[in-house]
Amino acid sequence: MTEHRQGHAPDTHTKMGFGMYLLIFGALLGLTLLTVLASQVDLGVWNTPIAMAIASLKAVLVVLFFMHVIHSSRLTWAVIIASVFWLGLLFILTFADYLTRPWLIY
C-alpha cells in the first residue's frame, strides 16, 4: 500500500482506513439527531446559532475526511480558505446593510 513510485503516482492514496470512514459517518448521523433534538427545545435566540454551529461542524467533518482535505496540498487549502473568506465577505457586507436597516428611526 505504501510502495514508492518516485512521484509517478498520486501520493495521497489510502491515507485513511475503512474504519475511519465509518466513524465519520457515525458522527454525522449523531450530529443530525442532535440538531433535530436541539430544535425541539426552546433555547430562545440560540436555536438558530446552535443549528448552524452543528451544521458547520458536520461540513468540516465532510470536508476534512470524506473530501480528504486533511491530506490535501497547501494550494488546495488556499482555494478553500479563500472561498470561505469570500463567502464571509458576501454575508457580512450584505447583512451589515439589510439587517441593520430596522435600527434607523425615521
Add this chain to the structure above:
Amino acid sequence: MSDLVMPAEHAEDHHPHHPFLQHHFEDLAQQHEASILGMWMFLATEILFFGGVLAAYTIYRVMYPAGWAAGAHHQNIPVGTANTAVLLGSSLTMALAVYYAQLGRRIKTVVMLILTLILGTVFLGVKAYEYHAHYTEGLLPGVHFTYTGPHAPQVQLFMTFYFGMTGLHALHMIIGAGLLIWLTLRAWKGHFGPEYYGPVEVMGLYWHFVDIVWIFLFPLLYLIHQPGGH
C-alpha cells in the same frame, strides 16, 4: 525523421506511458493534483452561488420570522431526518468508492458507486414525495397556492425559497447521478487503480459538496423553532 526522434523520447521515459495520462502533464501525480485543484476552484464558485441564495433567505427570514416558522411547520421532520441519513449514507458509499478505487478493487468500487446512485435516487424519490405533499396542501407558490392560514403571503415567500433551494440542490443531485452512471461504466471497464483514480476522487468532491449543501438546508428549512410551540 520519426525513426530518429522516437528512441530519444523513450530514453527519457523509464515507465510505459499510462493510457489516461494527458500529454500536457508531466506525470500522473501532477495530473491528479491539477484535477483536485480545478475541482475545488469550481466548488468555490458553487459555494458563492449557494451563498447568495442563503443571504437572500436570511434577509427575508429576519424580516418575516413568524411566516418562516409557520412555513417550516408544514415540513415533515421525521421524513426530512431520514432523508438526511440517506444522503449521508450516499456520501459514505461515495467515499468508500474512492477508497476501493485507490486500492484497485474493481468490483468493490463498482458496487459502492452503484450504492451511491441508489441512495441518491432514494433521496430524490423522497423529495418528490414531499413535493407532492406540499402540492396537495396548497403550498406550491403561484396559482396553486391555496393556503389561507396565518401569515399566508410570508408562508408563500418561504415556500418559494424552499422550492428554489431544494430544487437547485435536487438539480445538482440529478447531474451527479448522471455522472455516477458514466463513472460506474468506467470503473467496470477497469480504468481505475492505485496509479489513476482522479475521476472517482473528483466525483467524490462534487457529491460531498452537494451533501454539505443539504447539511445546511435541512436545519434552515425544516428545523425552525417556533416560540410557544404553535
